[in-house]
Amino acid sequence: MRFCPLYSGSSGNSIFIASESSKILIDAGLSGKHIEKAIKDIGEEPQYIDGIFVTHEHIDHVKGVGVLSRKYDIPIYSNSLTWKAMSKKIGKIKEHNIKIIDKESVSIKDLDILNFQISHDAADPKGYVVYNDNKKVCVATDLGHFSEEVKESIRDCDAILIESNHDVEMLKFGPYPYNLKRRILSGVGHLSNEDCGKAIVDIMSDKRKVVFLGHLSKTNNYPELAYQTVANILQENGIKIGKDIELSIAQRDKPSSCVNF
Template structure:
């Protein structure tokens, strides 16, 4: 059995990630308009009609902008923890009760041979959490929107075959940018976003022999660049003894263009 994945969109303007097995297909977040979501699915040769459900990480608009529209249009089950449901319900419009499912933090839901594990992160939302997909010994980790990566989180996400890993900002660019200081302070805080360097340090603690691909995700459009993120992460990983490009590959993500479907 094979899992496939695509980072449909990633960045401060909208986030959506697709994971499928032979029997199930899930969308993690729907942070773009319904029309944009449909176009992204067309680009990877898939249809939202075949989704098994929507998994929500937290209630910020760049993760739920199209959630209500997509859920209603396709009659999809929506999974989120209780605090996230309470926070996002006023923002997504009416969802039928039979489409609402509670997915508690630090728990596992099974869909045939696929197990989906939720874990908490440190971000300024009601109860933010991300997901690990497990099937037949293979493992996909999705983790963005966290101010730091704790030892508890590292224990959950270690030795995955593929990672979607936040590499949000370059600290120097952020300090020099036009943002008000309170916004800069929030991004740099423990409930903000991890920098390129901090992301790489965390990666160096969790990658394993099975790790083949890391997607650098949720790049700030004002305070990062793809080339800079890749260079910074590569340099830090190599300082810690990893050979990027041989042991595993780093891949870009984009706010508007999906990554190719990758088989795991």
């Protein structure tokens, strides 16, 4: 199994996941050309993507979805409310590539893709857990808060992309207008660095985890600050980085290091 954040940040998100016989994307929130380049940069080919799974309709998650589907005849998977909300943003899609998720899990060849509810200001936002044999990876960003459903869904994952969006003090005293600050800090906004660290503590188990901190704000965060804030919380709770957990930042503008199981 292979897990690779291609891009992660407030300016665009896409994650590549593959098994021996299946390849999927979770979101495609940059231009089609950017996504194509990133896929090729990790030694893969976009024409072999078996499906794009959409978390929600915001443009930093769907910008390249329609382009890639039309160019490479790729199916797009999302729930019905998200389809309705994103349809004008992604353009016309061939009927056979419109895949409405009406149950908790979908199988593509040897991958099982489970969706779970997340708290965000979108039509019907979802996170995804992807299984192959005894390996489990997940994408959990755009989290207004870390709910019990999210916690239980991702607890036993081997590799996780989890949101560490902002530093609360940077956001409060930063340039955003009051209404936007309030939205980000709300229960349907984004997870702070501190809340991300606490969430990781809550899901730790005997299984060693690879964790990417993702969806960082360009305005209200720094990679070094996000990493150090989370690292301090983990260490305060007796979790050893490098032993119990492999911790890194998902890159904003290029593919991160791939995790290969």
